[in-house]
Amino acid sequence: MIDVRAVRADFPILERKVDGKQLVYLDSGATSQKPRQVIEAVARFYQEHNANVHRGLYQLAAAATDLYEGARAKVARFIGAAPEEVVFTHGTTEALNLVAYSLGEARVKGGDEIVVTVMEHHANLIPWQVLARRKGAKLVPVGITPEGELDLAELADRVTGRAKVVAVTHVSNVLGTINPIPEIAELAHRVGAVLVVDAAQSVPHLPVDVRELGADLVAFSGHKMLGPTGIGVLWGRRELLEELPPFLTGGEMIREVWLERATWNEVPYKFEAGTPPIAQAIGLGVAVDYLSSLGMEEVRRHDLRLAARALEGLLARDYVSVYGPPAPEARGGVVAFNLRGVHPHDVATLLDQEGIAIRAGHHCAQPLHRLLDIPASCRASFYLYNTQEEVDAFLAALDRVWKVLG
Numbered sequence: 001m002i003d004v005r006a007v008r009a010d011f012p013i014l015e016r017k018v019d020g021k022q023l024v025y026l027d028s029g030a031t032s033q034k035p036r037q038v039i040e041a042v043a044r045f046y047q048e049h050n051a052n053v054h055r056g057l058y059q060l061a062a063a064a065t066d067l068y069e070g071a072r073a074k075v076a077r078f079i080g081a082a083p084e085e086v087v088f089t090h091g092t093t094e095a096l097n098l099v100a101y102s103l104g105e106a107r108v109k110g111g112d113e114i115v116v117t118v119m120e121h122h123a124n125l126i127p128w129q130v131l132a133r134r135k136g137a138k139l140v141p142v143g144i145t146p147e148g149e150l151d152l153a154e155l156a157d158r159v160t161g162r163a164k165v166v167a168v169t170h171v172s173n174v175l176g177t178i179n180p181i182p183e184i185a186e187l188a189h190r191v192g193a194v195l196v197v198d199a200a201q202s203v204p205h206l207p208v209d210v211r212e213l214g215a216d217l218v219a220f221s222g223h224k225m226l227g228p229t230g231i232g233v234l235w236g237r238r239e240l241l242e243e244l245p246p247f248l249t250g251g252e253m254i255r256e257v258w259l260e261r262a263t264w265n266e267v268p269y270k271f272e273a274g275t276p277p278i279a280q281a282i283g284l285g286v287a288v289d290y291l292s293s294l295g296m297e298e299v300r301r302h303d304l305r306l307a308a309r310a311l312e313g314l315l316a317r318d319y320v321s322v323y324g325p326p327a328p329e330a331r332g333g334v335v336a337f338n339l340r341g342v343h344p345h346d347v348a349t350l351l352d353q354e355g356i357a358i359r360a361g362h363h364c365a366q367p368l369h370r371l372l373d374i375p376a377s378c379r380a381s382f383y384l385y386n387t388q389e390e391v392d393a394f395l396a397a398l399d400r401v402w403k404v405l406g
């Protein structure tokens, strides 16, 4: 079991007051807070080791390169991958843009189909829209069941021989739904399609082994898993990464350059043009150490306990509508909801006056909100530093909001 008191002592921001009230941070789905181990590692890099990587012949540059590559090895171990399959990007969004561009160049032509779901974050939708338009390919959306789970029967129908790509989120950032990726991988691979998984909400919260997942390309962000902003990961099967053309071009990603042409570096460097986010990658390595020391099974158990308590409390209030599966085990650590007839922005604003930070809006999932026939929703999301008392404080505060606005 996670010793949440000990964990909280590692997160300096949690001591902060908001308008004199103790901060209750329930927006880790947007970005997580950072333990001092990560904050100190980033500061230490700039104070003691700062140099550019992969080019300097002096000791400082060699140390910086070792730290950067050491972080890659840690991230690889964390997801059950080989280091050369781990590409550092600036975040999930950049990783998915890279994939849509490069996969588009290598594998997609006019008339082909790209299967997406209605629960995608815009980061796993717009790049595919742009690719479809560029290539004259067709975007094929898959819906959800009334319970808020992916409609697997519809997915099986949609993934035909015309599908070149299936792009799906592992965990919905609104519904919380955990999608059965191994099952989806089988459907995709049966027709020779590539499976791209947006793992931005899963790698921070669940034990994820990319081999067991069965996907071909997996993207996630450091800042949602205790790491710094500006660092993300694209994992890909080595053969596929080798086949794909580069996305960004320039320094670092080349082997040899003439005035009129160039050859590409080996993977993963082919996809890391320019100076990478060095301090951020090192910070992510320390974040991964932190998560590993607690154990991702324990992190999952802790999130689940909190989300289950929140879900139970929300479902018991007749003035609340909850979106997504009613069973907590079917979900990650996010719970989206609305108060009957109350605008979600008003809910978030009143909770903020009590020091409680939740997110309200469309959470970069407008098509999903349109389908649910709501303009926006409130979302509480939990992580390893949240407590049951915080969940209870949130529920009690909601009752007060309802008294004022209901």
Ligand code: 7TS
Pocket (backbone or CB within 6 Å): 029, 030, 031, 091, 092, 093, 094, 121, 123, 124, 169, 171, 172, 173, 198, 200, 201, 221, 359, 363, 364
């Ligand atoms: N995919 C999913 C499922 C996400 O939840 C997010 C960020 C992204 C992609 C994009 O990640 P980024 O690091 O490149 O921005 N989600 C959210 C959220 O739910 N609230 O703020 C950001």
